[in-house]
Amino acid sequence: MTDPYYVTTPIYYVNDVPHIGHAYTTIAADVLARFFRSAGRDVRFLTGTDEHGVKIFKAAAEKGKQPRELADEVVEHFRRLWKELEISNDDFIRTTEPRHEARVREIVRRLVERDEIYLGKYEGWYDEGQEEFVTESTARANDYKSAISGRDLVRYSEPSYHFRLGKWAPKLIEHIENNPRFIQPDARRNEVLSKLRQGVEDLCISRQKQKLPWGVQMPNDPDHVVYVWVDALSNYITALGIPDIGDEHDGEHAKYWPADVQLIGKDILWFHAVYWPCLLMALDLPVPNCVFAHGWWTSEGRKMSKSLGNFISREVIAEICGDYSVDVFRYYLLRTVAFGADGDFSHEDLRQRYNGDLANGVGNLLARTVNMIVSYFDGKVPEPGEPGVDEREVAGAAEDLTSSAEQAIELCRFHLLLDKVNALADATNRYIDSTQPFKLAKDPEQRERLGTILYTCAEAVRLVLVYLQPVMPATARRGLEQLGATGPDRPLAETGAWGALAPGTPVHKGESLFPRKT
C-alpha cells in the first residue's frame, strides 16, 4: 500500500570495535529512515555484523574462545552503541545466524545451478606466519613480504570456485551509464566506471576449508567455504527473507528489495558497486537504486590513531554525547561535511558549530519566541492576521526548506537540509529584530500586528524543529513540547507545512534546548 523504503548500512566486521566511522554511516542511515517514516513511507532499516573469516577465528583462538563466543561479545558493543545513538534499525543481522547462513548456501546453490560459478584455481599471495591471504596490491605495497613478520610471502595456488564476474561487467557498465544515481557521489561513479572499462576478472568466491575454517560451507563441495563476498554482501537480501529456503523467514520482507539506498564507506565501494550488483544480476534480482559511498573522518586534523590519542572510539563518542548530547553529535557529523566528502572532527569545531548554529541560532530563537508568547499572549499561540511584506523573508525561507527537504534527503544531502533549517532560524531571528514585537507589545493598538508576528515566529521555529527531528529526535521533541506542537504522530505532509500550528495552542517555557558552551 504505502511506498516501501529500504536503507542499509554495511555489516560491520566484529574484528574491530566500533568507532566514529561506523557511527557516521549508521547515523546517516538512521536519519534517512526517520525522515521517510515521518513522510509516511513504509521504511525498513537494516544494519548488522559480519562475523566469519580467518581474523575472527584467530582472534578467538588467541583468547581461548570459540569464534561465535567472541562474536557474541563484540556484537554487543555495536548493539549498545546503536542504542546509545538512538538508532532506529528495524533489524540487525549477523552472518552467523541460521537465517543468513542457510540463505547463503541457497544463493550459492542457485549460482552453481545457473552455471554462474565454476571450479577454477585461486592464485595469490599468502602470509604463512599470519595464515592470511594477501591481495596483489597489498603484497606489492609491502614488497611481497609480510607486513607483520617481514618474511617473504608465498605464492599460493589452490582449487577454488569462481563467479563469472567478467560476464556481467558489460551489463553493469551499461547500467551505471544509464543510471547516474546508481553510484554516488559522481566522483566515485567515475572511478568505478573507469576501472570497469579496464576489464575485470572473474571473482574467486571460495577458499579451502583448512585455510578458512570459520565460514559457510559451500553446498556443492564440503572442502570449500564461501569467502567473504557472497557471504557478507548477501546479508542485504537474506535479512529480508530472500531467497526462499523453507523457513519461517521466507519472503518476510521481500517487498523492500531493491534497496533505495545502501550506505557504505568509500573503502568498500568496489565490492558494493561491482561484485554485489553482478551477483544480483546473476541471481536475476534487481540491483539497488543507489550505492552511496561517504568519506572518512580524520580527528583534530590528523588521521585517527590510537597511538596519537585522537582515536574516536565508542568511549570517546560517549564522552562527547555526555558533554553535549547524542543529538548534537548526530547533528555535527551531518552538518559539518557534505555527505560523500572527507571530514575532520575537532572538539573546537564542534563547540563553535554548537554555539553558532544551535545555541545562538535555533535554541535562542525558541527561547525568545516562547518567552514573548508567554509574556504578551498569556502563553497561548496568537491568531495571525494577514501576512505582509515583513513576513516575506521568513515565508521565503520556510518555503525553501519545506519544498526542498525531501529531495535533499533523498539524495543524502544532509548538510543542505540542515543549511536550510538554519537559514529559516536566521531569517526568523532577523525578523524579530526588524519587527520589534517587544516594542509593539507596549501599544494596545498593535495587538493584531503583534499576534501576526509572534505566530509567524512560532510557526517558523516549529518548522525548524520538525525538520531537525530526523537528525535530533529527542531534542526536537523537547522543543516542540515547549511550543505545544507534539500531539499524535501526523505525517510530514501536514506537520511539515506552514500553518499547522493552531492558534490558541498553549506554549510553555522550558529548559534551554542548547545551553551555550564556554
Next chain:
RNA sequence: GGCGGCGUAGCUCAGUCGGCAGAGCAGGGGACUCAUAAGCCCCGGGUCACUGGUUCGAGUCCAGUCGCCGCCA
C-alpha cells in the same frame, strides 16, 4: 606511469548557460533589549595556483606548468 578530481577572503567552502568576485565562521565597530552577554546592523581590492590561448568579455572554455588528493598500474 595511466585515468579522474581539486587548487577562490585568516579558516571551511558556494560560484548553474562565460557577463561588475560570494556565504558561513573567525576578527573589528555600532544601535538595541524579547532572548542562552544570545540576536540585529555595518566593515571583505582576495595576483579566483601559474603561464599562454579562444572571446567584445574567462574564476568559469582550451593547452601547458606547479602543488595536493582519489582510483588504477
